[in-house]
Structures are given as structure tokens and as C-alpha cells.
Amino acid sequence: MNEHIQSLPLEDVIGDRFGRYSKYIIQDRAIPDVRDGLKPVQRRILYAMFAEGNTFDKNFRKSAKTVGNVIGNYHPHGDSSVYDAMVRMSQDWKLRHVLVEMHGNNGSIDNDPPAAMRYTEAKLSKLANILLQNINKDTVDFVQNFDDTAMEPMVLPANYPNLLVNGSTGISAGYATDIPPHNLDEVINATLKIIDKPDVSVDEIMKVLPGPDFPTGGIIMGKAGIKQAYETGKGKIQVRGKVEIEKLRGGREEIIVTEIPFEVNKSNLVKRIDELRADKKVDGIIEVRDETDRNGLRIAIELKKDANSEGILNFLYKNTDLQVAYNFNMVAISDRRPKLLGVTQMLNSFIMHQKEVVTRRSQFEYDQAEKRMHIVEGLIKALSILDEVIEVIRASKNKADAKQNLILKFDFTEAQAEAIVMLQLYRLTNTDIIALESEQEELKATLNELSRILNDENYLKQVIKKELKAVQRAFKEERRSEIEAKIAEIKISKEILVPNEDTIVSITQEGYIKRTSPRSFGASGFNEIGMKDDDMLLTYHESNLQHVAIVFTNKGRYIYIPVHQLPDIRWKDLGTHISQIVPLDAQEQVISMITVADFNNDTKLMIATKYGMIKLSAMKDLEVTRYSKPLVYMKLKNDDIVQTIHLVTGDEHILVITKFGMALHYSLSEVSETGLKAAGVKSINLKENDEVINTEIIYPDSTLLIATQRGAMKKMDIDLFEEGKRAQRGLMVLKELKLNPHFVIGAYVLTADMQYVIYNENNKKDGFTKDIRKTDRYTNGSFIVDDKVFGTIHALRVNSIE
Incomplete structure (x- = not known):
């Protein structure tokens, strides 16, 4: 052999080879044929079993024998791929109507592997015989097998629309298919409707074929998705397991799952539900049990007393495979190429296939009947001149001579002469003559019937309809899947999760x-x-795991944290720094925290800043669903910072105290409610270089406590502060001193005796507010410490007495 080496670019070679490979796996491996709904491996398995007589009316046969026959004669691939395909055709949770009956372990809905093929036995199901019926009557084309030693069918006659009945799933190069199973009775009704009215609409088809019918049952939601898929070949539905709530003793309930979505692994579903219980992702589940037995599927989810069964069920629908999305992608091989087909196109392709099958079968039977009629006519003619025929045969030398003499003398044909010389003597009785005449009449009727099928399109359709109805009567079953028009909205309450x-x-x-x-x-x-030693408690709240903590910072931002997500730490142990939960900017400090049970109330936030801005915002504006970073609650100008946050109704009165000793009393009704990102309005008219120390809510009979940097503290009745208007300068609360004046470093409104602490850089001193003497507005109060000894005070802290 002469060596021939070609120099070709690698991309051209790979492109060409991959193109051939892709064409092969699309046409001859992964995508089903629209006519019989089978992939090549499935077709070869069914034909091999049929050809070997391994049919429903015979005994079971070892699976390994069938697999060996398939890979030896038709499918040159691994035995495991053939056996896996064979097993799948026997699994009643994968196919709506199984095509192979199997004895032994053929796997389970838990995805357990089947027993090895040497241990299992199989035969064709009764319905599979319908797929292969009349295959020996020249109904379909045959091609040579891989080694040219046998012939195999390119497609099966398929006397019912198997592609829609059993569906299909597969992945090839550039194409994938997902066709759901349907109810045979409904599919045949839809086929009959299309035969009668070829231009029937999808809406009319859906009156008899409302949607898929999965072998595992369940609830299908979304008729719009079904209609879209039936029109275009693509669509999306939701498939939900079927459940019921059972009452137990002691007021408890149990969720019982009796059907699960198609192609969901039951054991994985049970495991996932139990993981959610163990990880405390859902509250209220005591135990999950798989109680499936020979009577059917059953998953029991036992709940705690007073648990919200509907809420837990909704959580399971959203977070487990108890509800899944099913995407139609109805790709099938049509005219030797992959096509995305709607249900009308699929059924029209099947009808065209049936027309061809019935026509070819009728032609085959017509030819056979015509040949037989010719023989019967010759036999009847021979029996009418029997003596002369016998005389000619007796005078002949041999069989060939006898045939020749009969042809020459009585004008018989070759076929008739052959039948006459092969005629047995007992057939010469009077009974046989009558039988031949009766057969002749039957053959005439048969030929007339077959001729009508071959020449009358409408009669051909009637024959197809009649045969479809026969299959329908024999194999119809009740629908297993329920269909709901709309996809149910899943609402999960916080009580279920926490x-x-x-x-x-x-x-x-x-x-x-x-x-x-x-x-x-x-x-x-x-x-x-x-x-830590230099730290102090800012605030604490009695709350609930179902509440939300809102932490406010001085930069006008807040951190939204569901309480159950906070670290659970003992009271005497150090907590987690807020920056480890949500990142903060440099110099950003926590100034307040609240816990919220319900955002839908009339409570408002009063927010006041260092440079005299104030705003009111609704509590409900704080609620968010995404909270991975700090969120803005007030827009700040320049280097302003938020100092004070109070929860209010909007009708309260406030007192604003500044560093230079100014105090302004006015009603919050003067401040309009604004959104979170607004900057607010001016609260007080500040002198140059002055700043707000605190903005406090005031109450009847309350007092104002202030401390100065020189260690003086004073207490005044709130009645001393007359009500003014927002944005005014206010009243003086300190006596003006030209030399070493006092500046306010802390101010609080008191409603009862409280504990105070004053701080300098290195020391602190505490006491009780009841020990501070009340004064008028025009004094600087009493010195609590000697500033020459204690140092300059920079902070005042007031806590309730525990």
C-alpha cells in the first residue's frame, strides 16, 4: 500500500472530525426520532428482543443474553450502556408505559443501581409489541448493521405516538432534548383531533391534551408554560409533590408526601429535608422518615406542636426538590435532522409516518393476497378438470415435465402449475373445493379493502383512527398528574425559618x-x-430571635442584622465587633442600636447631627431584603456627624443643647417626614464655631443635666425653657465668663434619679444625679471635681440605676 501523507492545518482536521462526530451523536445516539420516539440504542434493543421471540406472551429471558445479542448484531458499544438503556425502559417511575418487563432488581426511585445483567430477566412489554407490530410487512426501511451481516430497521412502525407518551431526555453536541411523558389516552385523542382537523389550534388540542402526565404523579403548575411549549417546543412549568397534612395525638401534625416531582431522587430529597432540620434552617420539624413500602411512596415529616405546617411546607417547596422547575425542550430528529417541535408538528409527523406505514403494509398485504388469489384461481380451475390434470401429470416424466405440460395444455402459470403439482391428495375432496371457493371470496373482499386503503386518502385516515382507538381501549389509564392553571406563589414567614x-x-x-x-x-x-477595660455598654434590649437589630453609625449609615444571625455569646464574654459582620469605614463609630419586631408601624426616627441638622424618617423605610453592606439613613454635609437618634411619633417636644451653652425647645411637629437619603432641615441656629452636644426628647416634670469641661454639673427644670421655633438661637444655660469660660461637654434629659460618670483622658468619677443641686439658667452649677487636680472633662455618661 502506497503511503500518502497530507499536511493539513490542525483546526481544519479537528473541525472536520468533530463535525462528523457531532452529526453521528445527534442523529444516531442522543436524540429520539419523532416517528417512533426512540433513540437508536432503544430501537435496537426492542428489535433484537422481538427478532429473538422475547415477547410479552413468552417466558422471561436472561438480560445478559439480550445485551450480548444487541452488541453483537446491532449496537457496537459497551454492554453497560446497552443494559442501562434496557433497564430504563423497564422503570415505571421513568416511563409512563414501560417497554420492557423485567424480573429482578431494576433499580429504584432512590437511584439505587440495578442488579447485574446476569441476575435479571426481561421480555418485551405488551405495549412494546405495538411499536413493532407489522415490522415484517415492509412497513419501514431496513439498513445493514455495522458489519453488514444483518439488517436492522431505521425506525419502528410505532402504532401510537410513543415520543409524547413516554417522553425523552438526552444531550448531544449542540443539542439537548427534554420531552415530558404524557397520558396515552389524551395523546391519542389529540392525534385523532389532528387527523380530523389538520389546522387545529393549540388551544383546541389542550382541551383533550391539557399537559404532561408524569409517571410519579405530582402537581403541574403553569398552563401558560405548557401552551408555550406546545406552540414552540420550549416552555417552563413548576412540578410540585403531592402532600397532605395528617393530625397526630396531642395537637401535633405530620406532613405526608405521597408523590414527588418527576426524576427527583427520593432518598436525596429526604436527606435534604433532614439536613435543613439538623442545621436549624427551618424551625418546627421533629423528624423526617421515609416510610415507602410496597403500597407506595410515603415520606413523613413530623412537626412540633403548634408548628405552622403550611409555612414549613412552603419553605420545603422553595428550598428542596419537593418543587422543581421543568423546562420543555422538545427536540427530535425529523427528516434526519434535529428540530425543535411543537406538539402539533410532533403529532403531524407521527400521522405522516402512520400513513406511510399503513400504506406500505396494505401494499404488502395486497401483493400477498393477489399472489394467493392467483394460486386459488389455478387450484379451482384444476379441480374443475381434475381427471385431465391427473392424466397429464401421470403421463409426465418428472415434476418439471409435469409443470411444463400443465402450462402448455391448460394455460396455467408457473406459480399455478407449482401449486397443482404440490397439491396433496386429501385436498382433492369436495370439502376442499368449497374451502377454496370460500377463500376466493375472502380474498376478493380483502383485495377490495386494501385497494380502498391504497387509493382513498380519507379511508386511509379512518383505518389509522380505528387502529389508534384499539390501542387506546387496550392501554388507557387514568391521569396521575394534576394540572393547575397558575404557578402558586410561595410565601415564607419568618416564624418558619427562625x-x-x-x-x-x-x-x-x-x-x-x-x-x-x-x-x-x-x-x-x-x-x-x-x-474591654476602656469600653462601656452603649445599650441592650430584650428581644426575640425573629426580630431585627438596626445599628446606627455616626456617618449616617445603618446596619441591618436579623437577630438570629448575631453570634450567640455568653453575657460575661466579649462580643463580636460589628465590622466583622459588615465592613465599616475608618473613623466610623456606633452611636445607637434598636431592635424591631415589626417595621409596619407609625414609629419615626428622629435624627440629629453635630452641626444642627435634624430629620424625621419612617421606621418602615429601614426594612430591606438585601443587607450585606451598610445602608444610608441620612445624607451628611461636609464633616458633619450624627449624634442622636430617638424613636418618636412626631408629636414630641425636644431640647437642643450646644457647646456654648445654648438650649432651644420646640415641637417636632415643625419637622416634616423625609426619606432616608434626605439631608434634613436646620434644627438650631448655631453661633460661629458652636456645635450641638445633644438633642433630647423632653417630658413633663423632667430635668436637664449638663456637665462642663471644667468639672461643673448643673440640673434645671424643663419648665425653665420656653417653647420656641425651629432654627432659632435658643436660651443661655451657662453664665458667660470672659476668662476660662465653661463649655458644655454632655447634656441629658432626666426623668428619674440616674447614675452618671464623667471622664477625662485617664480617669473617671461617678455619682448619682439626685446629688446634683437644681439651679436656674444663669449659673454654671456646682464643681464636682477640681479641674486642676482631675483634669479637663471630655465626656459625660448617664445610665439608669440597676
Whole structure:
């Protein structure tokens, strides 16, 4: 052999080879034929079993024998791929009507593997015989097998629309297919409708074929998706398992799953539900049990007393395969190429195939009947001149001579002469003559019938309809899947996801936050909170795991944290820094925290800044669904910072105290409600270089406590401050001194005796507010410390007495 080497670009060679490979796996491996709904491996398995007589009316045969026959004669691939395809055709949770009956372990809905093929036995199902019926009557084309030693069919006669009945799934190069199973009775009704009215609309088809019918049942939601798929070949539906709520003793309930979505692995579903229970992703589930037995599928989900069964069920629909999306992608091989087909195109292709099959079968039967009629006519003619025929045969030398003499003397044909010389003597009785005449009449009727089928299109359709109805009567079953017009909305309440447990939420000035069980809080005592030496408790709240914590910073941003997501830490241990939960900017500090049970209320936030801005915003504006970063609650100008946040109704009165000792009293009704990102309005008219120290809510019989940097503290009745208007300068609360004047470093409105602490750089001094003497507005108060000894005071802190 002469060597011939070609120099070709690699991309050309790879492109050409991959193109051939793609064409092969699209046409001859992964995508089903629109006519019989089978992939090549499935067709070869069914034909091999049929050819070997391994049919429904015979005994079961070892699966390994069938697999060996298939790979030896028709399908030159691995035995496992053939056996897997054979097993799938026997699994009643994968196919709406199985095509192979199997004895032994053929897998399970838990995706357990089947027993090896040497242990299982199989034969064709009764319905598979319908696919192969009349295959030996020249109904379909045959081609040579891979080694030219046998012939195999290119397609099966398929006397019912198997592609829609059993569906298909497959992936090839550039193409994939997902065709759901349907109810045979409904599919045949749709086919009959199209035969009668070829231009029938999808809406009319859906009156008899409302949607898929999965072998595992379930609830199909979304008729719009079904209609879109039936029109275009692509569409999306939701498939939900069928469940019921059972009552148990003691007021408890149990969710019972009796049907699961198509192609969902039951054991994985049970495992996933149990993982959600163990990880406490859902509250209220005690135990998950797989109680499936020979009577049917059953998953029991036992719930706690007073658990919200509907809410838990909705959570499972959203977070497990108890509800899945099914995407139609109805690709099939039509005219030797892959096409995306709607249901009308699929059924029209099947009808065209049936017309060809019935026509070819009728032609075959017509030719056979015509040949037989010719023989019968010759036999009847021979029997009418029997003596002369016998005489000619007796005078002949041999069989060939006898045939020749009969042809020459009586004008018989070759075929008739052959039948006469082969005639047995008992056939010469009078009974046989009558039988031949009767057969002649039957043959005439048969030929007339077949001729009508071959020459009358309408009669051909009637024959197809009659045969479809026969299949329908023999194999019709009740629908298993329910269909709902719309996709149900899944609403999950917070109570399902998070247990209803009380907790204590605390945060320190340095930003260390935690939640603590009431038991740990009670055991440690209020003063034993865990924090750093130079830190102090900012606030704490009795809350619930179902609440939300809102942490405000001085940069006009807030952090939204569901309480159950906070770290659960003992009261005496240090919390987690807020920046480890959500990143903060440099110099950004925590100034307040609230916990919220319900955002839909009339509560408002009063926000006041260092440079005299104020705003009111609705509490409901704080609620968000995405909270991975800080969110803005007030737009700040220049280097302004937020100092004070209070929860209000909007009708309260406030007192604004500044560093230079100015105090302004006015009603919050003067401040209009604005959105979160607004900058607010002017609260007080500040002198040059002055700044707001605090903005406090005032109450009847309350007092104002202030501290100065020189260590003086004074207490005044709120009645001393007459109500003014927003944005005014206010009244003086300190006596003016030209030399070493006092500046306010802290101010609080008091409603009861409270504990105070004053700080300098290195020291602190505490006491009780009841020990501070009340004065008028025109004094500088009493010196609590000697500033020459204690140092300049830079902060005042007031806490309730525990």
C-alpha cells in the first residue's frame, strides 16, 4: 500500500472530525426520532428482543443474553450502556408505559443501581409489541448493521405516538432534548383531533391534551408554560409533590408526601429535608422518615406542636426538590435532522409516518393476497378438470415435465402449475373445493379493502383512527398528574425559618455586639458584661430571635442584622465587633442600636447631627431584603456627624443643647417626614464655631443635666425653657465668663434619679444625679471635681440605676 501523507492545518482536521462526530451523536445516539420516539440504542434493543421471540406472551429471558445479542448484531458499544438503556425502559417511575418487563432488581426511585445483567430477566412489554407490530410487512426501511451481516430497521412502525407518551431526555453536541411523558389516552385523542382537523389550534388540542402526565404523579403548575411549549417546543412549568397534612395525638401534625416531582431522587430529597432540620434552617420539624413500602411512596415529616405546617411546607417547596422547575425542550430528529417541535408538528409527523406505514403494509398485504388469489384461481380451475390434470401429470416424466405440460395444455402459470403439482391428495375432496371457493371470496373482499386503503386518502385516515382507538381501549389509564392553571406563589414567614425564642441583644461603644440567652444574662448579672477595660455598654434590649437589630453609625449609615444571625455569646464574654459582620469605614463609630419586631408601624426616627441638622424618617423605610453592606439613613454635609437618634411619633417636644451653652425647645411637629437619603432641615441656629452636644426628647416634670469641661454639673427644670421655633438661637444655660469660660461637654434629659460618670483622658468619677443641686439658667452649677487636680472633662455618661 502506497503511503500518502497530507499536511493539513490542525483546526481544519479537528473541525472536520468533530463535525462528523457531532452529526453521528445527534442523529444516531442522543436524540429520539419523532416517528417512533426512540433513540437508536432503544430501537435496537426492542428489535433484537422481538427478532429473538422475547415477547410479552413468552417466558422471561436472561438480560445478559439480550445485551450480548444487541452488541453483537446491532449496537457496537459497551454492554453497560446497552443494559442501562434496557433497564430504563423497564422503570415505571421513568416511563409512563414501560417497554420492557423485567424480573429482578431494576433499580429504584432512590437511584439505587440495578442488579447485574446476569441476575435479571426481561421480555418485551405488551405495549412494546405495538411499536413493532407489522415490522415484517415492509412497513419501514431496513439498513445493514455495522458489519453488514444483518439488517436492522431505521425506525419502528410505532402504532401510537410513543415520543409524547413516554417522553425523552438526552444531550448531544449542540443539542439537548427534554420531552415530558404524557397520558396515552389524551395523546391519542389529540392525534385523532389532528387527523380530523389538520389546522387545529393549540388551544383546541389542550382541551383533550391539557399537559404532561408524569409517571410519579405530582402537581403541574403553569398552563401558560405548557401552551408555550406546545406552540414552540420550549416552555417552563413548576412540578410540585403531592402532600397532605395528617393530625397526630396531642395537637401535633405530620406532613405526608405521597408523590414527588418527576426524576427527583427520593432518598436525596429526604436527606435534604433532614439536613435543613439538623442545621436549624427551618424551625418546627421533629423528624423526617421515609416510610415507602410496597403500597407506595410515603415520606413523613413530623412537626412540633403548634408548628405552622403550611409555612414549613412552603419553605420545603422553595428550598428542596419537593418543587422543581421543568423546562420543555422538545427536540427530535425529523427528516434526519434535529428540530425543535411543537406538539402539533410532533403529532403531524407521527400521522405522516402512520400513513406511510399503513400504506406500505396494505401494499404488502395486497401483493400477498393477489399472489394467493392467483394460486386459488389455478387450484379451482384444476379441480374443475381434475381427471385431465391427473392424466397429464401421470403421463409426465418428472415434476418439471409435469409443470411444463400443465402450462402448455391448460394455460396455467408457473406459480399455478407449482401449486397443482404440490397439491396433496386429501385436498382433492369436495370439502376442499368449497374451502377454496370460500377463500376466493375472502380474498376478493380483502383485495377490495386494501385497494380502498391504497387509493382513498380519507379511508386511509379512518383505518389509522380505528387502529389508534384499539390501542387506546387496550392501554388507557387514568391521569396521575394534576394540572393547575397558575404557578402558586410561595410565601415564607419568618416564624418558619427562625425559632420564637427570647434573647438579649447588646452593643458597646466600641462596637462589640452579641446576643445572649436570658438564662446567661440572669446568671451573670447586669454589671458582669464582658467587654474591654476602656469600653462601656452603649445599650441592650430584650428581644426575640425573629426580630431585627438596626445599628446606627455616626456617618449616617445603618446596619441591618436579623437577630438570629448575631453570634450567640455568653453575657460575661466579649462580643463580636460589628465590622466583622459588615465592613465599616475608618473613623466610623456606633452611636445607637434598636431592635424591631415589626417595621409596619407609625414609629419615626428622629435624627440629629453635630452641626444642627435634624430629620424625621419612617421606621418602615429601614426594612430591606438585601443587607450585606451598610445602608444610608441620612445624607451628611461636609464633616458633619450624627449624634442622636430617638424613636418618636412626631408629636414630641425636644431640647437642643450646644457647646456654648445654648438650649432651644420646640415641637417636632415643625419637622416634616423625609426619606432616608434626605439631608434634613436646620434644627438650631448655631453661633460661629458652636456645635450641638445633644438633642433630647423632653417630658413633663423632667430635668436637664449638663456637665462642663471644667468639672461643673448643673440640673434645671424643663419648665425653665420656653417653647420656641425651629432654627432659632435658643436660651443661655451657662453664665458667660470672659476668662476660662465653661463649655458644655454632655447634656441629658432626666426623668428619674440616674447614675452618671464623667471622664477625662485617664480617669473617671461617678455619682448619682439626685446629688446634683437644681439651679436656674444663669449659673454654671456646682464643681464636682477640681479641674486642676482631675483634669479637663471630655465626656459625660448617664445610665439608669440597676
